[in-house]
């Protein structure tokens with residue numbers, strides 16, 4: 323009996339130091355210090371990332387410092403009534419008030435310290451699943467918080483790529499929260515920056531983050547989109563529409579026209595642009611009309627060799643994919659999903675407005691528009707009621723662009 327007790331005590335004494343050492347190697351359970359100081363548990367410098375509204379990314383270096391850092395970010399839940407098309411409103415669930423939620427940028431090896439807040443203005447319990455992270459349902463199991471609560475989660479970025487994050491409170495709440503807008507993206511850059519297949523650096527001048535959102539909005543018997551009194555009231559009706567698997571709207575940056583007209587993304591000829599396209603719930607097929615993707619990282623992983631010269635690429639549901647393109651001509655470019663029904667009838671179209679000099683070597687109209695001999699002049703009819711916007715744009719496109727001749 324004595325000898326058994328001795329073995330148990332010896333085992334405990336032996337095991338305790340190794341358990342403590344294990345905890346020291348994974349010190350995620352300590353609160354970090356102030357920005358600019360060194361975090362005692364990781365030895366990493368603490369930096370704060372100021373998150374910005376999409377389609378923009380936080381100002382962040384493409385090549386990381388030699389040593390990893392501890393990056394502090396804060397996401398605050400906002401349940402808010404948003405207009406996603408003229409007169410069409412939905413009670414969105416958001417991170418920091420935007421659909422999609424803001425982009426977080428880090429380098430491989432960095433530790434992200436997220437403070438997630440769910441204020442008492444919320445009606446629902448929320449959390450966050452980072453596809454870029456490892457374990458605990460992407461952090462969802464450690465971050466479920468009721469209104470009035472906050473939580474701090476640390477996770478280490480060990481995979482390079484573009485990744486989705488989203489709320490995942492369990493059961494039918496998961497798709498309901500995601501299609502009410504509660505998703506965003508993370509960009510984990512390789513520490514040495516992006517590279518082509520031969521290991522040459524690929525740097526970008528600008529980066530844009532296109533978050534695609536499918537909405538499933540209930541309609542009344544007359545076909546009008548219904549409005550609800552609070553963020554929870556649409557649940558039963560919306561789930562009914564969700565079960566059809568047919569979105570009523572598919573939009574970029576939270577609304578029809580979220581990235582067109584005055585919201586168009588801007589660049590200059592010669593600019594290399596990184597476009598991160600995120601879709602938390604369904605597949606999509608980005609395409610840049612009048613351009614290409616010079617590089618696409620398949621599946622969103624920067625550890626994959628980038629595909630070159632893609633006309634259309636694809637993003638799976640629950641995925642973010644980065645593409646890179648250097649603009650070679652000025653003008654307006656449509657960036658859309660090349661399911662053209664989804665683009666033109668559901669809303670999934672964005673615009674790039676590019677300034678610069680027209681390159682006649684790449685394209686030229688060698689004969690200006692003119693009448694065919696003997697043909698009567700075309701009399702355009704008035705724009706049909708159902709197609710006012712497209713018709714107006716087509717008429718605008720008919721105006722001659724002198725620099726292209």
Ligand SMILES: [Cu+2]
Pocket residue numbers: 415446447448449489490491499504
């Ligand atoms: Cu949620």
